[in-house]
Amino acid sequence: MLGFSADRLRADMNRLLALLFHQGVLDEQFLQLQQLQDESSPNFVSERELTDYKKMGNHLNQLMGSSSSIGANRVRNVCIAFRANSEQSNRAGCLRALEVLEHEYCYLKSKLHELFQIEQQRVLGAGVRYPMQQN
Numbered sequence: 608m609l610g611f612s613a614d615r616l617r618a619d620m621n622r623l624l625a626l627l628f629h630q631g632v633l634d635e636q637f638l639q640l641q642q643l644q645d646e647s648s649p650n651f652v653s654e655r656e657l658t659d660y661k662k663m664g665n666h667l668n669q670l671m672g673s674s675s676s677i678g679a680n681r682v683r684n685v686c687i688a689f690r691a692n693s694e695q696s697n698r699a700g701c702l703r704a705l706e707v708l709e710h711e712y713c714y715l716k717s718k719l720h721e722l723f724q725i726e727q728q729r730v731l732g733a734g735v736r737y738p739m740q741q742n
Contacts, residue, residue, distance in 0.1 A: 660693040663701070667693065681711050 628634070671686035685708045692700030 660696050660701075663693045664690055679715050682708070682715055685711050 667686050667690045671683050671690070674680075674682040674686060685704060689701060689704035689708060692704055
């Protein structure tokens with residue numbers, strides 16, 4: 608029974624990986640990391656430490672600037688907290704901040720999409736003018 612479950616999990620994992628590659632979410636670098644896993648380190652990929660905190664800080668600065676420029680205050684605030692954790696090399700804090708950032712980004716994206724759709728409908732509704740026909 609355990610073998611069947613392991614086979615099913617492996618098949619599920621392979622399907623998910625194929626989808627992520629097809630969508631461009633993952634690339635060959637991920638496969639190279641997976642190949643570093645062996646019996647002595649079977650969880651190498653999932654347990655890989657975040658070590659390039661400086662690079663992470665640079666990306667956060669870019670995201671913080673972009674979010675500030677469009678007035679996305681909550682995303683900007685999370686970036687500030689995230690950057691503080693990265694400057695302290697606080698892995699747990701970075702992971703928590705990443706979860707919050709993902710939530711705030713997704714929320715902002717969905718609400719901006721909704722807002723833009725309403726605005727587009729409003730403009731189309733107000734802007735449609737038909738010329739008067741003359742007989």
